[in-house]
Amino acid sequence: MTHSALESSPADAGRSAPNPAPGQPENVTAPPARKPRRSFLPYGLILPAAILEILIHIGPMLLGIWIAFISLTQLNLTNWLNAPFVGLQNFINGLNPESTIGQAFFSTVGRTLGYTILVVGFSWILGMAGAVFLSSNFKGRAILRTFFLIPYALPAYVGTIAWAFMFNQRDGAVNQILVDTFHLFGDERPFWLLGQNSFGAMIVVNIWQLWPFAFLMLMAALQNVPNDVYEAAAIDGASLWQQFRTITLPMVRPANGVLLMVMSLWTFNQFNIPFVLFGASSPKEATLVSPLIYQNSFGSWNFGLGGAMSVLLLIALFIASAFYIRMVLPKGADND
Amino acid sequence: MKNPLKVLSALTAVASLALGLSACGGGGAAASSDTITYWASDQGNSLDDTAAKLKPSLDRFTEKTGVKVNLEVISWTDLYNRILTAVTSGDGPDVLNIGNTWAVTLQETGAFEPVEGALLEAVGGKDRFLKTSWSTGGAAGKTPTSVPLYGLAYNMYYNTKLFKEAGIEKAPVTWEEFVADAKKLTKDTNGDGKPDQWGFTAAGASVSANSHQAFIRGLQNGGTLFDKDGKPTFDSDPQVAGVKQFIDLMANDKVMSPSDAEISQGSQKVDNVINGKAAMMFDQSPLKNFDARGFKDWAVAPIPMLAAGATGDAGTQSHVAGINLSVFKNSKNKENAIKLAGFLTSDAEQVALNKSYSSLPVVTGASSDAAFQTPEVKAKNDALANHSVPMPLIAKEGQMETLTGTAIKNLFAKAATGTVSDADIKAALKDANNQMAAAQ
Numbered sequence: 001m002t003h004s005a006l007e008s009s010p011a012d013a014g015r016s017a018p019n020p021a022p023g024q025p026e027n028v029t030a031p032p033a034r035k036p037r038r039s040f041l042p043y044g045l046i047l048p049a050a051i052l053e054i055l056i057h058i059g060p061m062l063l064g065i066w067i068a069f070i071s072l073t074q075l076n077l078t079n080w081l082n083a084p085f086v087g088l089q090n091f092i093n094g095l096n097p098e099s100t101i102g103q104a105f106f107s108t109v110g111r112t113l114g115y116t117i118l119v120v121g122f123s124w125i126l127g128m129a130g131a132v133f134l135s136s137n138f139k140g141r142a143i144l145r146t147f148f149l150i151p152y153a154l155p156a157y158v159g160t161i162a163w164a165f166m167f168n169q170r171d172g173a174v175n176q177i178l179v180d181t182f183h184l185f186g187d188e189r190p191f192w193l194l195g196q197n198s199f200g201a202m203i204v205v206n207i208w209q210l211w212p213f214a215f216l217m218l219m220a221a222l223q224n225v226p227n228d229v230y231e232a233a234a235i236d237g238a239s240l241w242q243q244f245r246t247i248t249l250p251m252v253r254p255a256n257g258v259l260l261m262v263m264s265l266w267t268f269n270q271f272n273i274p275f276v277l278f279g280a281s282s283p284k285e286a287t288l289v290s291p292l293i294y295q296n297s298f299g300s301w302n303f304g305l306g307g308a309m310s311v312l313l314l315i316a317l318f319i320a321s322a323f324y325i326r327m328v329l330p331k332g333a334d335n336d
Numbered sequence: 337m338k339n340p341l342k343v344l345s346a347l348t349a350v351a352s353l354a355l356g357l358s359a360c361g362g363g364g365a366a367a368s369s370d371t372i373t374y375w376a377s378d379q380g381n382s383l384d385d386t387a388a389k390l391k392p393s394l395d396r397f398t399e400k401t402g403v404k405v406n407l408e409v410i411s412w413t414d415l416y417n418r419i420l421t422a423v424t425s426g427d428g429p430d431v432l433n434i435g436n437t438w439a440v441t442l443q444e445t446g447a448f449e450p451v452e453g454a455l456l457e458a459v460g461g462k463d464r465f466l467k468t469s470w471s472t473g474g475a476a477g478k479t480p481t482s483v484p485l486y487g488l489a490y491n492m493y494y495n496t497k498l499f500k501e502a503g504i505e506k507a508p509v510t511w512e513e514f515v516a517d518a519k520k521l522t523k524d525t526n527g528d529g530k531p532d533q534w535g536f537t538a539a540g541a542s543v544s545a546n547s548h549q550a551f552i553r554g555l556q557n558g559g560t561l562f563d564k565d566g567k568p569t570f571d572s573d574p575q576v577a578g579v580k581q582f583i584d585l586m587a588n589d590k591v592m593s594p595s596d597a598e599i600s601q602g603s604q605k606v607d608n609v610i611n612g613k614a615a616m617m618f619d620q621s622p623l624k625n626f627d628a629r630g631f632k633d634w635a636v637a638p639i640p641m642l643a644a645g646a647t648g649d650a651g652t653q654s655h656v657a658g659i660n661l662s663v664f665k666n667s668k669n670k671e672n673a674i675k676l677a678g679f680l681t682s683d684a685e686q687v688a689l690n691k692s693y694s695s696l697p698v699v700t701g702a703s704s705d706a707a708f709q710t711p712e713v714k715a716k717n718d719a720l721a722n723h724s725v726p727m728p729l730i731a732k733e734g735q736m737e738t739l740t741g742t743a744i745k746n747l748f749a750k751a752a753t754g755t756v757s758d759a760d761i762k763a764a765l766k767d768a769n770n771q772m773a774a775a776q
Contacts, residue, residue, distance in 0.1 A: 074445045074731065077424050093774065100770040169752075170595040194597055194749035279413075279600055281543060281742045283749060298417060299738040301441075 065314075068307035077301070090308035094296075104292065105309060112289045115199070116267045119206045123263060124256075126207070127214025132248065135222045145219075152212035160276040163205045167192035167277070193277060198286040205273050210266070214259060221255035222248070257328045265317060289313060371404040372672050375418070375432040377659055379486060379693040381628050383409045389692040397679045403672045416734070423447040426666045430673035435544075436472040436660040437727040437737065439482045443474045444731040448481035449663040449670065458678030459483050460699075465681075468656045469698040472726050482660035483681060486689070487696030488620040489720040490548070490639050490654035491712075497633040498533065498615040507637035511556075511581065514616075514640035518591035521615040535591035537614035540748035541600040543741030548655055549618070550740040551727055553578030555652040556642050561736060562728055570740055570769040571762060579744060580761050587751035597745075597752035609634070620657050623694035623712065636715045638723065653723035658698065696720060732772070739768040 068090055070083040096102040130148055134141055151159060166173040175189045192201045225248065233243050249256075271290040274282045280299065282291050289309070297306030374394075380386035386409045394405045408429070410418055416438065422428025423445045434442060442448060449455055451473060456462070462470050469487050473480025492514075494507060502521050508514040518535025525533050539545050550570075551561060559574030569575060586592040593614065599605055606622045608614040610631045618639055626634060639653035661680060663673045679685060686702035689695075696716055697703050703717065727733060743764040750756050 074423075074441055077420075077445050078426060078447050080424070099774055100767055101774055169598055170593075191594070191598065191749070191753050195753040197753075279541070279543075281738070281745070284746060295738075298420065299735065301420075301734065 061314075064307055065311055066307075067303055068311040070304055072303040072307070074301045077303075086304065090304040091312070094305050094308045095312070101296070101305070104287075108287050108289055108292045111199075111287065112268055115203065115206075115270075115288060116264050118203055119210060119267045120260060120263045122203075122207045123211040123214045124260065126211040127216075127218050130211070130215040131218035131222050132244065134219060148215055149212045151208050152216070156209060156272045157276055159209060160205055160273050163201075163208070164193070164277050167201050169193075194283060196285050198278065198283045202273055202277060202286050205277065206267065206270060209273070210263060214263065217255055217259045218252060221252040225251040261321065261324055261328075265321070268317065269313075369669065370402060370672075371406055372431060372667075372669050372676060373406045373408070373429040374676065375415075375429040376407060376409045377415055377433040377435070378409055378411050379659065379695065381624055383411060385624075386693075390689070393680065393685050393688055396685075397676060400679070401672070401675055403675065405676065422664070428664045428666065430667040430669050431661065431663055431676050433485060433659050434482055434662055436469075436482070436484065436656070436658045437544075437733055439472055439480070439660055440475045440729045441731055441734045442662070443478065443481040447665055449665050449667075449674075450479040450481055451483055452479050454671075455483075455663060455674050455677060458674045459681045460678070464699045464701060466698050466700060466703075466721065468720060468724055468726070469658055472656050472658065472729070473660060475729050475731070482662040483677065484658055484698035485661040485680060486659040486693060487698045487716075487720055488657035488659075489696070489716050489724055490552070490618050490620055490657065491715050491719055492616055492637045492639050493609065493619050493622055493634055494616040494637065495609050495612060495614075495633055496635050498612060499635075502615075507635065508640055509638075509644045511640045511642050515585070515589050515591065518585070518616065519589065522591045531590075531593075533612065534593045534608075534614040536585050536616045537592060537596055537599075537605045537608040538585075538617060539599040539602050539605050540586070540592075540597040540752075541745050542602060543745060544737055545602060545741070546744035546748075547737040547741035548657075548727075549582050550575070550579055550744060551655055551725075552639070552652050553582050555649045555725060556646070557581075558650065560649075561740065562730065566730065568736070568769050568772040570743075570772065571765040576758075576762050576765055579747070579765060580758065583744065583747045583751060583756055583761060586748060587756040594752035597748040620654075621694045621716075627694075636712045638715065638719060649725065651723055652725050654719045656720065656724045656726040658695070736772060739772055740765075743768040 069085060069087060070080075071086045071089070072080055072083045076083040093099070094101055094105055097106060134145055134148075169175060169189050169191045172192070174192060178184045179187060179189050191197060229247055229251075230243055233247060238246070269290050270288055271294065274286060274288055274291045275294075278286065278291075281295060282288070287295075293306045293309045293313075296309065297303050376386060376390055378386050380389050387407060390407060390409075394407060398404055412435075415433075415435070419428070419432065419434065419438075419442065422432075423442070426447070428447075451459070459465075465484055466487060469484035470480075472484065473482045492507065498521055499505075499507075502517075502523075504517050504520060508517045521533065521535035522531050523533050524531050538549075554561060554575040555578075557574040557578040559569070559572050559576075559578055561568065561570060561575065563569050586594060586596065593608075596605070596608075602619065603625055605614070605617050606619065606625045609617050609622075610626070610629050622634075626632075641651055641653065643650070645651075661677055663670065663677055667673045680689070681699060683699060683701040686697040686699050687705045687707060690697045690702070691705075691707045696713065697705070697708060702708070707713075708717070728736060730736070747756055747761060747764055750760060
């Protein structure tokens with residue numbers, strides 16, 4: 001019988017972790033199951049967490065879904081419990097590809113997908129390169145490791161505000177270096193936060209912020225790859241690239257699976273970076289889904305429409321994640 | 337071993353429940369009978385400056401009535417959302433400032449006390465107020481839900497030193513003269529072949545400032561943002577022509593630095609005029625910045641019109657700008673909240689406050705004070721009294737500002753990074769128009 005990832009309890013994972021060799025008949029030696037007794041203890045222990053979870057996560061989420069089906073505008077905001085139920089009207093308005101709003105929504109979803117692939121892809125490559133680089137022993141490794149983690153340790157807003165200053169066309173550091181020092185772009189100062197460039201600028205900031213996380217996770221995963229495997233491969237004449245492809249990658253595959261999913265979800269829902277770089281309304285070329293929902297909800301006080309877009313996103317991300325978990329993530333202890 | 341754990345878990349559970357309950361009941365405890373909460377908008381050079389300038393007035397209020405005021409100054413970028421949250425939750429301040437163009441949108445929420453009965457009495461009736469300012473309090477034909485507090489209007493401010501250098505003796509009156517002068521004032525001062533002094537500067541990325549210009553330039557050209565049935569007409573020919581005049585300053589006339597497309601704060605354009613990087617700007621009250629920087633080489637003139645001496649809509653130079661004051665309907669301390677509204681609009685406080693914020697008194701009784709007889713204030717007064725029209729008094733005003741202002745912001749971005757054709761302007765406004773129509 002195979003365990004699915006969802007079924008394996010934290011206790012199982014904890015026990016099998018120190019001994020990752022595959023095929024060990026470890027579970028056989030598990031202590032015999034005790035007769036279950038009715039006890040208040042476990043429920044009492046999780047009760048506070050459960051209550052907070054409901055208050056902080058589940059409640060607002062259900063409320064958001066409800067808002068998608070009502071017509072919530074400034075007229076009935078103070079009395080929102082009595083806002084008229086409009087069924088699927090919000091979805092029809094927001095999804096009609098003929099309408100300006102619908103067109104904006106679909107092109108934004110496409111743009112956000114491309115954005116996610118670029119950001120996660122580059123962050124992963126940088127994180128992997130950094131992790132492999134720092135897995136060998138050399139002087140100054142600890143300093144570099146700390147240095148690499150700085151963008152992740154800085155508050156997201158602080159880092160992004162600094163980037164916004166740097167990208168400023170007239171007196172930002174980016175143009176001072178590229179134009180004043182290296183005389184690129186024919187001495188014309190490009191705008192980094194306007195037009196087409198804004199998309200690229202946003203990607204750079206997001207990669208800068210995200211890659212240390214990939215680096216951290218992959219470095220942890222690499223610690224688990226035993227050194228003798230590499231030694232054996234080297235003796236057999238495997239090149240460094242071959243070692244990377246046939247040893248490192250397969251060994252960190254489980255960590256990779258989770259890492260890519262988490263990073264993709266974060267990036268797809270990115271809000272902070274565009275909000276700090278561009279303010280409440282992003283340039284057309286750089287509008288992502290979350291800022292678009294914000295603009296529809298708070299710019300126009302049309303919360304029903306914003307809610308409908310959020311629900312659609314929730315469903316899409318839920319399906320994508322479920323599919324991904326079944327297809328890609330390791331299935332329980334078998335693959336460990 | 338087990339029992340203490342059991343007790344512990346039970347305790348945790350009880351504690352979390354109790355915490356949840358107390359959190360729910362928290363709202364009521366804070367309100368005490370002799371303290372009211374007041375949200376003020378940022379009228380000074382900074383949040384601290386605004387608070388410092390309000391303090392003497394609020395101290396006088398406390399002395400007179402025994403009511404303490406819990407003041408919070410909120411920046412313009414946050415104010416609208418803060419009000420929105422307060423309106424939604426019903427848990428807000430007792431008294432608050434609003435941008436007067438939001439008055440109708442907020443009136444529709446029903447969250448504010450109508451100005452009638454005790455509140456109307458406390459502010460001394462509507463005849464004390466400037467007519468134009470009072471008209472922004474709410475939709476036509478409805479009881480207003482806000483009273484004017486500070487009056488503002490657009491004027492043109494210019495750097496007299498740059499004018500002298502360019503040999504321009506008097507400020508331009510018509511738009512044509514304005515563009516011609518701006519061209520004379522745009523020049524290369526350091527010999528690198530590119531202009532570094534510009535004729536005009538504006539905050540091209542400020543959504544609200546852009547929407548004001550869409551409104552004003554549209555009216556001057558004979559357009560309106562809405563037709564008489566309330567349908568949006570952002571992309572009508574006169575409206576497009578008006579927006580084009582504004583965008584052309586950067587795109588075709590080249591009298592506005594492309595860098596302005598990135599400016600989102602009005603104070604940055606004021607800096608440009610102070611530093612001599614630009615000669616002219618349209619602004620509502622730059623004096624506090626001028627004074628703070630010790631800048632003296634400035635003068636003021638009316639916003640240029642298409643024809644000299646234009647009247648009616650064609651003579652529009654400003655919207656009826658300003659800050660209004662509302663009393664929150666859910667206030668647990670309404671009596672004292674109304675007292676504060678009355679106090680802040682009294683003649684004496686109007687003089688003191690508008691003097692320190694370099695805005696205009698909204699009550700006629702205060703206008704005669706010596707502080708408001710300077711040419712600058714008179715120019716502003718003339719614009720407000722004779723050349724201003726309220727922004728459309730409709731429930732979706734906030735959205736109209738967002739849509740038209742963002743369209744112009746994007747057009748400036750396009751002008752800065754390439755070229756803008758007439759078709760681009762038409763298309764951008766048409767897009768905004770469709771979104772406005774869809775939301776109505």
